[in-house]
Amino acid sequence: GIALIFPEFCSRLPDLDYSMSKNNTNPKYLTKSKNSFFENLIVKQQFLNRPNATFEWDELLAEKETLKKIKRDPNHLEFFAYIESRFAYDHAKLFDVKLREKHSSTEEHLKVRETLQYFIREGISKHASQDVQIHAFRRWIDTATRLRQRHNYEGYFLVRDTLIEMDKEYQLTKDKAFRPYLKRYHQLVHVDATLIDEQLRADYSKIPLSDFANPEGFSKKPKASANLKTFLAGRDYLEDELKRNIMEAQGKARIKAFCRWIDIAVELRNKHNYEGYVLVIMNLSLIDQITTNKDFPKSYLQTYARLLNHADPSINFLKLRELWNKDKSPNKLKATFYWSKELTNLNEKIEITCNPGAQLSMRQEKNRKLAEIDREQRSFRDRAMTYSTNIPDHLEVQFAMMQEEYNDGPKEQAASQSNTPVV
Numbered sequence: 001g002i003a004l005i006f007p008e009f010c011s012r013l014p015d016l017d018y019s020m021s022k023n024n025t026n027p028k029y030l031t032k033s034k035n036s037f038f039e040n041l042i043v044k045q046q047f048l049n050r051p052n053a054t055f056e057w058d059e060l061l062a063e064k065e066t067l068k069k070i071k072r073d074p075n076h077l078e079f080f081a082y083i084e085s086r087f088a089y090d091h092a093k094l095f096d097v098k099l100r101e102k103h104s105s106t107e108e109h110l111k112v113r114e115t116l117q118y119f120i121r122e123g124i125s126k127h128a129s130q131d132v133q134i135h136a137f138r139r140w141i142d143t144a145t146r147l148r149q150r151h152n153y154e155g156y157f158l159v160r161d162t163l164i165e166m167d168k169e170y171q172l173t174k175d176k177a178f179r180p181y182l183k184r185y186h187q188l189v190h191v192d193a194t195l196i197d198e199q200l201r202a203d204y205s206k207i208p209l210s211d212f213a214n215p216e217g218f219s220k221k222p223k224a225s226a227n228l229k230t231f232l233a234g235r236d237y238l239e240d241e242l243k244r245n246i247m248e249a250q251g252k253a254r255i256k257a258f259c260r261w262i263d264i265a266v267e268l269r270n271k272h273n274y275e276g277y278v279l280v281i282m283n284l285s286l287i288d289q290i291t292t293n294k295d296f297p298k299s300y301l302q303t304y305a306r307l308l309n310h311a312d313p314s315i316n317f318l319k320l321r322e323l324w325n326k327d328k329s330p331n332k333l334k335a336t337f338y339w340s341k342e343l344t345n346l347n348e349k350i351e352i353t354c355n356p357g358a359q360l361s362m363r364q365e366k367n368r369k370l371a372e373i374d375r376e377q378r379s380f381r382d383r384a385m386t387y388s389t390n391i392p393d394h395l396e397v398q399f400a401m402m403q404e405e406y407n408d409g410p411k412e413q414a415a416s417q418s419n420t421p422v423v
Helices: 007-015 037-044 053-060 064-072 076-100 106-125 130-149 153-170 176-189 193-204 209-213 226-247 252-270 274-292 298-310 318-326 336-352 356-381 393-418
Strands: none
Touching: 037 064, 037 076, 053 076, 053 130, 064 076, 076 106, 076 130, 076 153, 076 393, 106 130, 106 153, 106 393, 130 153, 130 176, 153 176, 153 193, 153 226, 193 226, 193 252, 193 274, 193 356, 209 336, 209 356, 226 252, 226 274, 252 274, 252 298, 274 298, 274 318, 298 318, 336 356
């Protein structure tokens, strides 16, 4: 397999810094050798600008003669890494832009998601050789990582979930040729405290202050802005992931999964992320019948009881508020349910108060709370990089081709079914 022929590629690709111009077809490593396989491919053939370049590249690597030419080429390691990085970067950029585009309806956005899922599946399953499928599968792992770096968690989870489903079908990660990538795949599959912390902070930082000033959108999604809907959808995904991860496990594996999420809750609190901390604890409380099992570890049971006590809603989250009031970290993220409740109560009091002085005082209090939210958001927002939204023409062509293929698929299937004789 490719991983066995070029093991050095596998170890260096995850950390490769994509520093070359994204539209540059003359990388800095380019040799002037007349026999350069890569010079001919990249410069003369303009290979990277073809709509089906990724598929063709993977198929080329299935040919022994191509692998011999690659190894004979001076600086072949840098060239190979450049092409792999280029494809992963371009795909991440395409997914990022398409998922962030404004759509006229939820249905239109869902169609884009379905096309992108089809894009991934076809990019892997169209190859006849499992060795080549593994190579394509690995590059999509790299693409997911780049989407995470862009703080596009919808894209990250879209790629992740599609790869998990494909692995169930094709068993690619069970192949010995996949061993060099197993660690990275497991990192992709597991949702941990760092990923939850990153996602919640990134999505929270984009919620308009108007959603907090008039917080109905937190409980009534039709009244939420697009960015608030993204935040709420991200929360929903994490909640579903927690429940699925625990409830799909069997026997002692379920206990282990539950304990792992207790650890995640503790780590989120250590990261000063009370939004994530409460999200995990409240969802664990909905499925905690497993804690009555005689095999459930006593140390985790004690920790879980303490966490539940901190997040007790029956006393209006008094202990939780005491906890974060003592927390002086500049990295502190309070829970959005607290802000929405506080501002809802203030709005109601302002509306029914006739005393101008009292009303002014409450409006000032509301502005103070909004200013605190703004400070939180800015501190998280400043960490995110700004990326170009210009998609190269060949990628637009490739996406349009995939969209047409995906839309025609159900029609062709329906037509073939209608032509099937009834026995």
